[in-house]
Amino acid sequence: MKKIFSHKLSFFLLAVILVWAKTYASYLMEFNLGVKGTTQQILLFINPFSFTIVFLGLALFAKGRRAAIWIIVLDAVMTFVLYANILFYRFFDDFLTFANLKQAGNLGNMSDGVFAIMSFHDIIYVIDLIILIALCVRMPELKASQLKKRWAAVVVLAGVLLFYINLSVAEKDRPELLTRTFDRNYIVKYLGPYNYTIYDGVQAAQNATQKAYASSDDLTSVINYTNSHYAKPNDKYFGAAKGKNIIKIHLESFQSFLIDYKLNGKEVTPFLNKLAHGEEDTMYFDNFFHQTGQGKTADAELMMDNSLFGLPEGTAFVTKGQNTYQSLPAILNQKEGYTSAVLHGDYKSFWNRDQVYKQIGYDKFFDASSYDMSEDNLVNLGLKDKPFFEESIPMLKSLKQPFYAHLLTLTNHYPFILDEKDATLEKGTTGDDTVDGYFQTARYLDEALEQFFKDLKKAGLYDDSVIVIYGDHNGISENHNRAMKEVLGKEITPYQNAMNQRVPLMIRVPGKKGGVNHTFGGETDVMPTLLHLQGIDNKNYINFGTDLFSKDHDQTVAFRNGNYVTPKYTVIDSTVYDTKTGKELKPNKETENLKKQVSEQLNLSDQVLYKDLLRFHKLSDFRPVDPSKYHYGKEKANE
Numbered sequence: 001m002k003k004i005f006s007h008k009l010s011f012f013l014l015a016v017i018l019v020w021a022k023t024y025a026s027y028l029m030e031f032n033l034g035v036k037g038t039t040q041q042i043l044l045f046i047n048p049f050s051f052t053i054v055f056l057g058l059a060l061f062a063k064g065r066r067a068a069i070w071i072i073v074l075d076a077v078m079t080f081v082l083y084a085n086i087l088f089y090r091f092f093d094d095f096l097t098f099a100n101l102k103q104a105g106n107l108g109n110m111s112d113g114v115f116a117i118m119s120f121h122d123i124i125y126v127i128d129l130i131i132l133i134a135l136c137v138r139m140p141e142l143k144a145s146q147l148k149k150r151w152a153a154v155v156v157l158a159g160v161l162l163f164y165i166n167l168s169v170a171e172k173d174r175p176e177l178l179t180r181t182f183d184r185n186y187i188v189k190y191l192g193p194y195n196y197t198i199y200d201g202v203q204a205a206q207n208a209t210q211k212a213y214a215s216s217d218d219l220t221s222v223i224n225y226t227n228s229h230y231a232k233p234n235d236k237y238f239g240a241a242k243g244k245n246i247i248k249i250h251l252e253s254f255q256s257f258l259i260d261y262k263l264n265g266k267e268v269t270p271f272l273n274k275l276a277h278g279e280e281d282t283m284y285f286d287n288f289f290h291q292t293g294q295g296k297t298a299d300a301e302l303m304m305d306n307s308l309f310g311l312p313e314g315t316a317f318v319t320k321g322q323n324t325y326q327s328l329p330a331i332l333n334q335k336e337g338y339t340s341a342v343l344h345g346d347y348k349s350f351w352n353r354d355q356v357y358k359q360i361g362y363d364k365f366f367d368a369s370s371y372d373m374s375e376d377n378l379v380n381l382g383l384k385d386k387p388f389f390e391e392s393i394p395m396l397k398s399l400k401q402p403f404y405a406h407l408l409t410l411t412n413h414y415p416f417i418l419d420e421k422d423a424t425l426e427k428g429t430t431g432d433d434t435v436d437g438y439f440q441t442a443r444y445l446d447e448a449l450e451q452f453f454k455d456l457k458k459a460g461l462y463d464d465s466v467i468v469i470y471g472d473h474n475g476i477s478e479n480h481n482r483a484m485k486e487v488l489g490k491e492i493t494p495y496q497n498a499m500n501q502r503v504p505l506m507i508r509v510p511g512k513k514g515g516v517n518h519t520f521g522g523e524t525d526v527m528p529t530l531l532h533l534q535g536i537d538n539k540n541y542i543n544f545g546t547d548l549f550s551k552d553h554d555q556t557v558a559f560r561n562g563n564y565v566t567p568k569y570t571v572i573d574s575t576v577y578d579t580k581t582g583k584e585l586k587p588n589k590e591t592e593n594l595k596k597q598v599s600e601q602l603n604l605s606d607q608v609l610y611k612d613l614l615r616f617h618k619l620s621d622f623r624p625v626d627p628s629k630y631h632y633g634k635e636k637a638n639e
């Protein structure tokens with residue numbers, strides 16, 4: 001016992017407590033982590049411990065006084081990591097990434113002001129080092145103290161164990177925390193800044209290896225594929241929207257079954273129903289499917305703006321947030337002088353948007369910090385759709401025309417909750433809270449959208465704008481099959497589940513007639529469609545989808561997991577169904593070939609992202625986007 005409590009160990013324990021204290025202090029004073037509920041509070045309190053114990057614990061393997069010196073050195077490393085993040089956060093409202101370190105533009109931006117953002121109270125972030133150094137100098141007996149290596153190993157293992165406990169509680173509160181990487185804020189909130197740094201480092205190393213062996217030769221098979229898959233424009237639509245503003249509205253978690261659905265005799269989404277029936281000259285694609293994977297919203301955004309698929313695992317917006325892209329906003333800008341903006345009532349770091357939008361070439365990003373985020377305006381993940389649309393009008397008006405604006409709604413998001421005063425439709429009656437709430441939040445979204453259309457008209461932005469509306473992915477997962485059976489009046493078989501992946505796509509082009517269009521398509525098809533509407537041939541771009549209006553359009557819709565739907569077949573794993581009737585069919589040559597094509601398409605798209613192949617794609621009429629040109633702060637409508 002005496003040995004365990006040798007000076008070396010007490011020195012170590014003191015260091016651990018001091019590091020914990022300053023880290024926790026930084027949570028309270030520096031970062032805006034959005035901690036909600038007791039579990040998150042507890043995790044926040046304990047999360048600095050695991051890494052600190054493991055890291056400083058390594059010093060215990062050193063002999064005598066050297067151990068104390070190592071503790072100080074390792075503590076200095078941690079201090080550097082913490083303080084660098086603090087300064088970066090003060091500047092950018094976000095945590096540092098290894099990718100940031102490579103991006104000179106970002107840090108260069110900071111260098112002038114770095115002293116200005118240092119503060120007197122920052123002394124608390126080095127006070128532990130001062131105390132430890134003083135102790136080390138004044139206590140020569142540390143020299144003598146000895147600790148068996150076995151005990152050092154026990155300490156390190158205890159730290160590792162603590163990490164696992166921390167992580168499993170975090171994963172309970174936020175499933176798939178590490179695989180999906182929603183937000184850097186979340187990783188820090190749940191696991192602390194040091195574990196976050198390791199996590200980010202591992203991701204950066206993975207990215208670097210994936211990219212290291214890639215060459216322009218890898219692009220050849222991709223180009224061969226996109227050339228052979230090219231669908232030429234339809235004269236009737238080519239250039240029909242040239243030079244017009246594009247207002248693209250993302251309907252969060254909105255599935256097509258809601259269109260024309262009646263709950264207790266009442267339409268759930270009366271306004272969207274009107275649009276679906278061609279009012280306002282909107283064309284409604286009723287066989288449009290989402291193709292998202294784990295990245296959900298972010299995958300939908302990636303596909304719509306780049307005609308690339310999301311990744312089989314994780315979220316490309318996050319893990320490939322430094323890649324070169326050939327995006328719709330960048331092409332519109334370079335070809336037709338468009339400005340572009342994203343408008344969204346959530347904070348900018350979610351889905352790594354503040355980084356990836358720069359790679360995509362968005363000029364402006366109006367995130368939560370540009371909106372009135374007072375308590376009454378918030379529900380669930382962020383700003384309610386009604387104030388969101390209302391406040392977006394002056395922002396849209398402030399954009400230089402022609403513009404491409406991407407507006408993301410938020411209220412119709414799992415777990416589908418709404419303040420009573422905002423509810424104008426009764427909840428569903430299946431007894432499943434998720435499904436029952438879904439109708440209510442969908443109605444709220446529908447009303448918000450109707451008002452937005454009115455406001456666009458008032459603002460003079462309606463007549464000359466293309467309006468694109470789409471649902472990003474399903475809101476009701478297979479966990480709710482019992483309730484969904486009641487809602488749809490049919491068994492949710494694997495076939496029916498595939499049919500339920502339909503999300504609405506609506507396109508309104510001024511001067512063109514609306515109506516229902518039964519063409520099969522998916523999110524990767526939207527960029528080629530919009531390019532052709534602008535009169536820009538997509539032939540030379542790496543687009544995995546095809547123009548929905550083209551006679552050559554490929555109606556095979558690949559799902560992210562390799563399943564697919566065509567007007568004839570729906571293929572789930574190895575089972576083939578008749579898309580019209582849902583009857584099981586025998587696999588045949590055609591379905592086998594289609595399966596191969598789908599996996600080739602997905603695989604090539606993955607190669608583009610993993611190997612960052614677009615950096616090798618040289619086009620005479622397209623310059624790669626320079627991310628360092630973009631800076632997103634608190635955007636003001638009148639800027």
Ligand code: GP9
Pocket residue numbers: 295296297298346350381408410413
């Ligand atoms: C968050 C919002 C929701 O900002 O876009 O993302 P999701 O959870 O649907 O992927």
Ligand code: MN
Pocket residue numbers: 252253296297298472473
């Ligand atoms: Mn979403």
